[in-house]
């Protein structure tokens with residue numbers, strides 16, 4: 001009973017905090033503005049934007065898609081959808097148990113799914129490098145073409161308390177931005193060896209629009225600056241991490 005009251009008080013405190021109110025206001029505005037822009041573009045622009053990707057029918061062997069954070073949410077549905085399209089889906093997650101449960105789940109929806117799971121922590125460069133080595137080895141041992149057709153950097157978190165990675169970065173920035181950056185750089189040779197056009201998809205967020213004074217110093221990009229703050233500005237860090245990822249998208 002005491003714990004229940006404590007949780008209730010904590011929730012009320014969270015809902016009344018400046019951070020939450022800022023998030024409710026700015027994020028709603030960001031989403032509304034993005035929808036307005038999409039609507040405006042659909043009315044006044046006749047340019048059809050298409051993002052062609054390799055179709056399993058045109059690929060000499062089965063095409064491969066690597067997706068991070070596929071054990072739940074958007075990642076899980078994307079993994080399932082791509083498996084139905086005929087992709088060999090490589091799912092990456094932190095927990096062996098969640099990964100095997102995910103494989104069972106996707107197989108339940110699509111018994112023909114070709115899946116392979118790798119355990120890796122996207123917030124750690126060391127873990128991503130180990131994953132890269134295992135992925136290459138697995139590709140060499142299999143009868144698949146030694147390349148990747150789609151990389152989806154989907155794993156992301158919104159952490160409300162500060163955590164530092166073993167490499168000394170803010171956990172949220174490391175997961176949402178540094179990890180995808182390292183993963184992309186590591187898999188670039190495999191994406192470039194694809195006999196058909198390959199794709200990188202970075203899952204960002206409308207909330208990146210809330211960033212007004214983007215700074216690119218080492219302290220901000222690594223998140224170390226935020227770890228020194230008295231109160232962890234989690235909403236701003238999330239926005240920053242997604243803005244950094246958005247800039248990466250623009251550069252590619």
Ligand SMILES: NC(=O)c1ccc[n+]([C@@H]2O[C@H](COP(=O)([O-])OP(=O)(O)OC[C@H]3O[C@@H](n4cnc5c(N)ncnc54)[C@H](OP(=O)(O)O)[C@@H]3O)[C@@H](O)[C@H]2O)c1
Pocket residue numbers: 068069070071072073074075092093094095098120121122123124154155156157175203204205206
């Ligand atoms: N949902 C939304 O409304 C929304 C809106 C805008 C943008 N997004 C973005 O869309 C992406 C997916 O969101 P979601 O709502 O589907 O998230 P979710 O259901 O919370 O799933 C997050 C996934 O990321 C994985 N993950 C988290 N930290 C990881 C780490 N260090 N290493 C490896 N995997 C890690 C988790 O896997 P494990 O726990 O198994 O490791 C999980 O599978 C995120 O990047 C999010 O920021 C979501």
